[in-house]
Amino acid sequence: MRVTIGRLAETTGVPASAIRFWERHGLLPAPERQGGQRRYPPEAAQRITLLRKFQQAGLTLTEIGEFQQDRPRRQAMIRSKLGEIEQRMIDLDHAHQLMAHALLCSKADILTCATFQQQMATRRPSP
Template identity: 65%
Template sequence: MPRTGEGTTVRITIGRLAEITGVPASAIRFWERHGLLPVPERRSGQRRYPPEAADRITVLRTCQQAGLTLNEIRELQEERPRRAAMIRAKIAEIEERRTALTRAQELMAHALKCSEPDIVNCPKFREEMTGWRPASD
C-alpha cells in the first residue's frame, strides 16, 4: 500500500477514485449512503479513500452487472449465514440467464442465414426450438 514519508497511508480524493474506476462520483456517494462502501475519512471536508476502495468498486460494478440488488450486494459483503444461500441462488439465476442469452444468440445467428420469411417456420429452427422447451410430465 502506498505510504507517505510520515508513515501514513496515501488516500485519494473522490474525483481521483472516480477517474481510476470509471464510476461517477455520484455513484460512489450513493454506494456510501447505502452502506456498500465504507465511510471514508475526511480531510478539510473532502472524502479521502484508501487505494483498495477501487477494488471494492470493481466488485460492486461486477455484482450490479450480474443483476444483484443493493441488498444482495450488501449481504455478499457481510459474514452472515444467509450469504451462502443467496450466492447459490444468484449463481443459479445467472446460469439461467446465460442459457437464455445463448439461445437468443443461436436464434439470431440462424435468422441471419435463414431463407425463411418467418424464422418460426424454418424446419431447422423448429427442431432446435423443441430442445428449449421444458420437458412435459
C-alpha cells in the first residue's frame, strides 16, 4: 500500500521537505502520483532510514549517491569512508581519555598536569 509524503514523514521522523530534497537530488526514486499527490511504496521508509544513517555517519550527498551506484564505485566510496570513520573513532577515543582525566584531575590548570601532558603527547591530531 502506498502512502502520502505526510504519512511517510510521520513514520520516519523526517520532514517532508527533506524527502522532497532527496528526490530532487536523485537519492530517492520519484514516487508515483495519484491525484497530484506523491505516493510512496513501503520500501521508501527503509531507504529514508538508510539515508539518515548515512548522514549521521558523515556521508555527503555525493557519497550517498555513490552508495547507490554500481558495485565497484560503491565499494571504492565505502572503503574511503570506512577509513575516515575509523580515524574519527580513534580521535574521539583520545578526546574521551583526555576529558575523563581532566574531570578527575586536581590541578587548577589542566595544562600543568604531567599526566594530561603525557596523554596529549601520545596522540597527534589527525590532519
